Each structure stands twice: as C-alpha cells, then as structure tokens.
Amino acid sequence: MLKGKSILVTGGTGSFGQKFIQTILAHYPEIERVVVFSRDELKQFEMAQKFPVSQYPQIRYFIGDVREAGRLVRAMEGIDIVIHAAALKQVPAAEYNPFECIKTNIMGAQNVIDACLATQVKQVVALSTDKAAAPINLYGATKLCSDKLFVAANNMKGKRDLKFSVVRYGNVMGSRGSVIPFFLSKREEGVLPITDERMTRFNITLEDGVALVLNALEIMWGGEIFIPKIPSYRITDVAKAVAPDCRTEIVGIRPGEKLHEEMVTSTDALSTVEMDDYFVILPSMPLWNIDNFMSEFNGKMCPEGFCYNSGDNTEWLSVDDLKSLIKKM
Numbered sequence: 001m002l003k004g005k006s007i008l009v010t011g012g013t014g015s016f017g018q019k020f021i022q023t024i025l026a027h028y029p030e031i032e033r034v035v036v037f038s039r040d041e042l043k044q045f046e047m048a049q050k051f052p053v054s055q056y057p058q059i060r061y062f063i064g065d066v067r068e069a070g071r072l073v074r075a076m077e078g079i080d081i082v083i084h085a086a087a088l089k090q091v092p093a094a095e096y097n098p099f100e101c102i103k104t105n106i107m108g109a110q111n112v113i114d115a116c117l118a119t120q121v122k123q124v125v126a127l128s129t130d131k132a133a134a135p136i137n138l139y140g141a142t143k144l145c146s147d148k149l150f151v152a153a154n155n156m157k158g159k160r161d162l163k164f165s166v167v168r169y170g171n172v173m174g175s176r177g178s179v180i181p182f183f184l185s186k187r188e189e190g191v192l193p194i195t196d197e198r199m200t201r202f203n204i205t206l207e208d209g210v211a212l213v214l215n216a217l218e219i220m221w222g223g224e225i226f227i228p229k230i231p232s233y234r235i236t237d238v239a240k241a242v243a244p245d246c247r248t249e250i251v252g253i254r255p256g257e258k259l260h261e262e263m264v265t266s267t268d269a270l271s272t273v274e275m276d277d278y279f280v281i282l283p284s285m286p287l288w289n290i291d292n293f294m295s296e297f298n299g300k301m302c303p304e305g306f307c308y309n310s311g312d313n314t315e316w317l318s319v320d321d322l323k324s325l326i327k328k329m
Contacts, residue, residue, distance in 0.1 A: 079121055167212050169209060190246055
C-alpha cells in the first residue's frame with residue numbers, strides 16, 4: 001500500500017506521530033519519504049536521536065506550524081499522503097486560551113486542506129477525538145469543526161485524484177497529558193485525585209490508533225469518519241490498576257469535561273453505518289453511492305436512537321486488563 005509513497009505527518013513529534021512513523025518505517029521499508037512536520041525543534045532533535053537520517057534515509061524533519069499556510073505548501077511538495085495529527089488538545093488550556101486553539105485546530109486544518117489542494121497529495125487522513133461528538137468544551141468544538149472541514153473538502157477537489165477522511169477515537173493510553181501518566185506521577189504522594197467516581201472513558205492503544213489510520217488509508221472512499229469499536233474503562237478502575245494502595249480524593253469535574261464520552265450520537269446514528277470492527281459516519285452531502293459502499297464492506301445502517309457512549313459500552317477493561325496494558329506502555 002505504501003510502496004514508493006511519500007508521507008507527511010503534521011504533529012509528527014507527538015505521541016501518535018512518533019508511533020505512526022516508527023510503525024511505517026518498520027513495516028514499509030520501501031516507502032519513499034517520511035516528513036516529520038512539527039513546530040518544536042527540541043522534540044525534533046530528540047526524535048532524530050531515535051530515528052537518525054543515517055539509519056533511516058527516508059526521513060526528513062521540517063520545522064513548521066499548521067498555522068502557516070505557505071510552509072505547509074512547501075513541505076507538501078512531492079507528498080502523496082498526509083496524516084494530520086497536529087492539534088492543541090488540552091481541555092483546560094483551550095478554555096483559557098480559546099482563540100489559540102481555534103487558530104491551530106480550525107484555521108490550521110483549513111491550511112492543511114488548502115495545501116493539499118495546491119499540491120499533488122492523493123490521500124489525507126485527519127485525526128479526531130471523541131470530544132468532537134456533541135462537544136461541550138472548546139477543544140471538542142474545534143475538532144468537530146475540523147472534521148466538518150475535512151469531510152467538506154471532498155466537495156472542493158474538482159477533478160483531482162484526492163480523498164479526505166477522518167478517524168475518531170477515544171483516549172489514547174499513555175499519551176502525554178492523559179490520565180495514566182498523571183496517576184503515575186501522583187503515585188508517590190499516596191493520593192490520586194478523582195474527578196468523579198462515575199466517570200468513564202473509551203480507551204485505545206497507540207498501536208491500535210496507528211492500525212486504524214493505516215486501515216483508513218487502504219479502504220477510504222473520501223468523506224467518511226471512521227470510528228473503531230473499542231473498550232471503555234472506569235476512572236476508579238484506572239486508579240486501582242495504577243496504585244491500588246493509594247487513597248483517592250474526589251476533586252470534581254473540571255470545566256468542559258463530561259461524565260461519559262460519545263463517539264456516535266443518536267443524531268449521528270441516522271447517517272452511520274456499522275461494520276464488523278468499526279462505525280462509519282457518512283458524509284452529509286452525498287459523495288458516492290451509499291448502497292455500493294455498504295455492500296462492499298458488508299455494512300448496515302445503525303438503528304434509530306443508537307448512541308455509542310463510553311458509559312453504555314458492551315466491552316469493558318477490568319483492573320487486571322488495565323494493569324496488563326500499563327505494563328506494556
């Protein structure tokens with residue numbers, strides 16, 4: 001699938017970006033070029049120690065910000081595939097600095113789209129989040145807007161051989177700023193702060209997140225939002241898995257947080273197809289024949305009123321499951 005292709009990853013030094021690049025370098029040795037596009041020179045320097053050009057001649061490190069349209073166009077020269085993973089994603093920071101979040105997550109998304117339209121890019125997969133479904137915080141709202149931009153970009157491509165799709169999934173286990181590294185850092189203090197004992201979240205490993213993106217590249221028609229079927233966990237079980245001897249302290253839900261996350265709302269369900277391992281939210285403006293799409297992937301429309309919610313999930317991670325996954329981080 002990736003033989004002879006050139007790939008650019010925005011946010012390439014982030015948790016997902018590094019795992020994605022590590023994976024494709026290991027499994028697709030005939031890839032032509034891999035461009036790490038990010039704004040942090042220190043993270044690029046540190047990444048270059050793990051993936052030196054001398055050992056990986058395909059790799060390139062581009063300093064740039066998705067807010068800068070001209071730099072994106074320059075970086076995408078000769079690129080076939082773009083994975084858009086750059087975002088400002090800390091919920092409290094977005095609430096306090098709203099327009100900075102908008103400039104990166106919305107205006108940056110449009111810059112990526114415009115750069116792809118201006119070059120010879122063939123496929124684009126943008127990363128989304130469960131917080132984009134029925135958002136109550138600014139981060140989720142910006143990612144919903146970003147999703148809409150990437151889906152609608154398929155209407156703007158004209159006769160170009162170009163497809164835009166989105167993948168949406170839950171909390172990435174062990175990613176920077178997520179709950180498990182936070183609990184691990186608090187373990188020595190003997191007290192773990194719990195926002196609410198009822199809180200649940202979807203969970204996905206970095207490896208599974210990468211696999212989802214690679215699968216999207218292989219099967220995308222353009223305009224889909226791919227959502228994997230993944231397990232949930234209870235925040236109290238995470239605390240038990242990380243530090244069973246620690247006391248927990250209820251501190252209350254932070255601004256912009258939900259008790260449970262959604263990835264398919266009951267309204268989305270009206271245009272959502274269920275496959276064996278994932279759901280697909282169809283584009284609101286028809287881009288291709290839906291019956292042909294469902295036939296090719298053996299899909300079926302979700303029933304009216306369906307909702308994919310972390311609190312109502314049918315698959316759960318136990319404390320032992322979480323302990324096992326944490327050991328592998």
